[in-house]
Amino acid sequence: MVATPALMANAIRFLAADAVEAANSGHPGMPMGMADVATVLFTRHIKLDPARPDWPDRDRFVLSAGHGSMLQYAVQHLLGYADMTLDQIRNFRQLGAITAGHPEYGHAEGIETTTGPLGQGIATAVGLALGERMMNARFGDDLVGHFTYVIAGDGCLMEGISHEAIDLAGHLKLGRLIVLWDDNSISIDGATDLSTSTDQRTRFAAAGWDVIEVDGHDQDAVDAALESARAALDKPTLVACKTVIGKGAPTKSGTAKVHGSPLGAEELAGARKALGWSWGPFEIPEEALKAWRGAGERSRAEREAWEKRLAASPKKAGFEAAVSGALPADFGAKLGAYKALLLEEKPKVATRKASEMALTAINAATPLTIGGSADLTGSNLTLTKGMGEVKPGDYAGRYVYYGVREHGMAAAMNGLALHGGFIPYGGTFLVFAGYMAGAMRLSALMGLRVIYVLTHDSIGLGEDGPTHQPVETLATLRALPNMLVFRPADAVETAEAWEIALAQKNRPSVLALSRQNLPLLRDGADENLTARGGYVLREAEGGARDVTLIATGSEVEIALAGAAKLEAEGIRAAVVSMPSQELFAEQDEAWQAKVLGSAPRVAVEAAVEFGWSRFTQDSRNFVGMKGFGASAPAGALYKHFGIDADHVAARAKEAVARRARA
Numbered sequence: 001m002v003a004t005p006a007l008m009a010n011a012i013r014f015l016a017a018d019a020v021e022a023a024n025s026g027h028p029g030m031p032m033g034m035a036d037v038a039t040v041l042f043t044r045h046i047k048l049d050p051a052r053p054d055w056p057d058r059d060r061f062v063l064s065a066g067h068g069s070m071l072q073y074a075v076q077h078l079l080g081y082a083d084m085t086l087d088q089i090r091n092f093r094q095l096g097a098i099t100a101g102h103p104e105y106g107h108a109e110g111i112e113t114t115t116g117p118l119g120q121g122i123a124t125a126v127g128l129a130l131g132e133r134m135m136n137a138r139f140g141d142d143l144v145g146h147f148t149y150v151i152a153g154d155g156c157l158m159e160g161i162s163h164e165a166i167d168l169a170g171h172l173k174l175g176r177l178i179v180l181w182d183d184n185s186i187s188i189d190g191a192t193d194l195s196t197s198t199d200q201r202t203r204f205a206a207a208g209w210d211v212i213e214v215d216g217h218d219q220d221a222v223d224a225a226l227e228s229a230r231a232a233l234d235k236p237t238l239v240a241c242k243t244v245i246g247k248g249a250p251t252k253s254g255t256a257k258v259h260g261s262p263l264g265a266e267e268l269a270g271a272r273k274a275l276g277w278s279w280g281p282f283e284i285p286e287e288a289l290k291a292w293r294g295a296g297e298r299s300r301a302e303r304e305a306w307e308k309r310l311a312a313s314p315k316k317a318g319f320e321a322a323v324s325g326a327l328p329a330d331f332g333a334k335l336g337a338y339k340a341l342l343l344e345e346k347p348k349v350a351t352r353k354a355s356e357m358a359l360t361a362i363n364a365a366t367p368l369t370i371g372g373s374a375d376l377t378g379s380n381l382t383l384t385k386g387m388g389e390v391k392p393g394d395y396a397g398r399y400v401y402y403g404v405r406e407h408g409m410a411a412a413m414n415g416l417a418l419h420g421g422f423i424p425y426g427g428t429f430l431v432f433a434g435y436m437a438g439a440m441r442l443s444a445l446m447g448l449r450v451i452y453v454l455t456h457d458s459i460g461l462g463e464d465g466p467t468h469q470p471v472e473t474l475a476t477l478r479a480l481p482n483m484l485v486f487r488p489a490d491a492v493e494t495a496e497a498w499e500i501a502l503a504q505k506n507r508p509s510v511l512a513l514s515r516q517n518l519p520l521l522r523d524g525a526d527e528n529l530t531a532r533g534g535y536v537l538r539e540a541e542g543g544a545r546d547v548t549l550i551a552t553g554s555e556v557e558i559a560l561a562g563a564a565k566l567e568a569e570g571i572r573a574a575v576v577s578m579p580s581q582e583l584f585a586e587q588d589e590a591w592q593a594k595v596l597g598s599a600p601r602v603a604v605e606a607a608v609e610f611g612w613s614r615f616t617q618d619s620r621n622f623v624g625m626k627g628f629g630a631s632a633p634a635g636a637l638y639k640h641f642g643i644d645a646d647h648v649a650a651r652a653k654e655a656v657a658r659r660a661r662a
C-alpha cells in the first residue's frame with residue numbers, strides 16, 4: 001500500500017500529540033495544524049540530505065514558532081535523521097534528550113537555529129537568506145543556491161522584531177526566503193482578534209514581498225504555492241496558510257485550548273478516531289515511514305552532484321576555507337604588524353576610532369568579516385575602505401546598511417554566523433544593546449561568533465544626554481553567560497580585543513568603545529594582555545602596594561592620574577586595566593591573585609557599581625555612576641559626577657583607612 005499524503009501528515013500529528021501527552025507538557029496545536037504544510041514542504045520541496053545534515057548548499061529550515069518543536073522533531077525522525085530516534089521523541093522535554101522544549105541549535109542535526117522567543121526565527125532567517133546570496137555572489141551558482149524556509153505563527157508576526165526583519169528582507173530582495181505563516185487566528189489568550197487587526201498580507205506586500213494565500217490543509221494547493229514562491233526569485237514570499245490549530249482534535253481544535261497543553265486521553269482518542277489513525281503511541285504505519293524515508297533521500301543525487309562540482313571547482317579551496325570559518329594563516333602576523341605600528345605612532349584616539357583602524361587591518365587580512373551598522377556608520381566607524389555595500393540584488397559587498405533596526409540587525413548577524421562563510425560584526429550605540437537584547441541572548445546561547453561594536457559607551461559621549469548614556473548596560477551584558485564584554489582602554493587593547501573576538505569559535509563578543517579620545521597607555525604588545533582579562537598596567541613604585549586601582553576603558557587614564565596623586569602623598573598605588581571581566585575570571589588563581597594583590601581595591605568605571613564588588617569586595621570602593629547621566633560636554637560631566645583623579649584618590653584613601661582600622 002502506498003501512503004497517502006494525509007497519512008503522512010497524520011504521522012506528524014500523532015508523533016507530536018503522543019510525545020506531548022507522554023511528557024505531560026508541550027504544544028500539540030501547532031504541529032497538528034501545520035502537519036499538512038510541513039508534509040508538502042519536506043516531501044516535495046526542501047533540499048536536504050539527512051545523511052549529510054551539514055551539506056553547505058542544503059536549504060535552511062527555521063521553525064520560528066519554536067513552541068511547535070515537536071513538528072520539527074517528528075519531521076526529522078520521519079525523514080531519517082540518525083540522531084532523531086523514536087527514543088528521543090519518547091523523551092521529549094526530558095533532561096539530556098535532544099528533543100528540548102524548544103528547538104536548540106546544536107542539540108540535533110537539522111536544527112539550524114534556536115527558536116522559542118517568538119519573532120527571532122523569522123529575523124534570523126533573514127540573515128540565513130542573506131548569507132546564501134552573499135555566498136552565491138562569491139562562489140557562484142555552481143556551489144551556492146538554496147532556499148530558506150520559515151514556519152512562523154501569529155505570535156512571530158505580532159512581535160516588533162518581525163517588522164524589522166520583513167522590512168529588511170523586502171528591501172534586500174531576498175527572493176529565496178519563503179515564510180509559511182500558520183494563519184490559524186489563535187494564540188494563547190484566545191482568538192487573535194483580541195489583540196490585532198493587522199492585515200498581514202498588505203503589510204508584507206508593502207514591505208516588498210510576494211504574498212500567496214492558501215488553504216493550509218489542501219496539500220496540492222500548498223504545493224502549488226511553494227512552486228510559485230520558488231519560481232519568483234526577485235522578492236521574498238509569504239505563504240499565508242489558513243489552518244485550524246490542533247486539526248483533528250474533536251472538541252479542542254480551532255481553540256486556544258490546544259495551543260500549549262496535552263490533549264488528554266479522551267481528546268487524543270477522539271483525534272485518533274476522527275483522523276482514522278489506528279496505531280498506538282509512537283507507532284508509525286510502515287507505508288508512511290517508507291514514504292517519508294523515501295522523501296528523505298530525494299536530494300541525495302543532487303548532493304552528490306554538488307560534491308562533484310565542488311571537487312572540480314577552481315573555487316574549492318576558497319569555499320572550504322570560508323565554510324570552515326578559519327582565519328588565514330598570516331592573519332596573526334598582519335595584526336601583529338599593525339599593533340607594532342601603534343606602539344611607534346602612539347595615537348591618541350577614541351577607541352571607536354581605534355576599532356576602525358584595527359578593522360582596516362582586519363578586513364584587509366580576511367575576506368570573512370561582514371560589517372554593518374544600524375544607521376550609525378559614521379559614529380560606530382564600522383565601515384572600512386573598499387568593503388563595498390550589500391545592495392538589493394547585488395550581494396558582492398561586505399557592508400550591510402541595516403537601517404535603524406538594531407534588533408533585526410542582531411538577529412540577521414546570528415543568521416549570517418549560522419549560515420557559515422562569514423564573521424558578522426555590527427554597530428550601534430552601547431545604550432541600544434537593550435533594543436537587541438533578545439537576539440544578543442541567542443548569540444550567546446547558541447555560541448555564535450558575532451561581534452557587537454557598541455560605541456558611545458558612557459557619559460563620555462557628552463551632550464546627547466542620559467537617554468544615550470549607558471550606565472547599567474555593561475552590567476547587564478556582563479551578566480549574560482557566554483558573552484565576552486570588552487571595554488578597551490587604548491588603541492592596543494582595542495586591537496587585542498578584536499583579535500580575541502575573531503578567534504572565538506563558540507561565543508559572541510561586545511566591544512564597548514569610547515567616543516572621546518584616549519591616550520595610548522601600553523608600551524608593549526608582544527603578549528595579548530587583554531586575553532588575560534585584567535593585568536597590572538602600572539605597578540606601585542618603591543615597595544608593596546597600599547592600594548590597587550582597577551579600571552576599564554576611558555577610566556584607566558583617570559585611575560593612572562589618581563595613582564600619581566596618591567603617590568605624591570606617599571601612598572603606593574598599582575593600576576590594573578581590566579578590559580574583560582569574563583576573561584579575567586577565567587585566569588588561574590595565581591594570575592588573579594598577582595593582579596588583584598592583597599591591598600584594598602578600588603574600581604573605577606563610568607557606569608553603575610553592580611558587579612564590581614566581586615573584585616573590590618566592598619561596594620563603597622568605587623568611583624563611577626550612581627544614576628543616570630546628563631546632557632553636557634563630557635569634561636563637565638566627569639567633573640559633575642565626580643569621576644576624576646581627586647575622587648579616585650579620596651576613595652582609595654578611605655579604603656586604605658578602613659583596612660587599617662579593620
Ligand SMILES: Cc1ncc(C[n+]2csc(CCOP(=O)(O)OP(=O)(O)O)c2C)c(N)n1
Pocket residue numbers: 029030065067116117118119152153154155156159182184186187188245259
Ligand atoms: C517573545 C515571546 N513572548 C511570549 C512567548 C510565549 N508564547 C509562546 S507561544 C505564544 C503564542 C503564540 O501564538 P501563535 O504564534 O499564534 O502560535 P499558535 O498558538 O498558533 O501555535 C506565546 C505568547 C514566547 N515564546 N516568546
Ligand SMILES: [Mg+2]
Pocket residue numbers: 153154155182183184185186187
Ligand atoms: Mg496562531
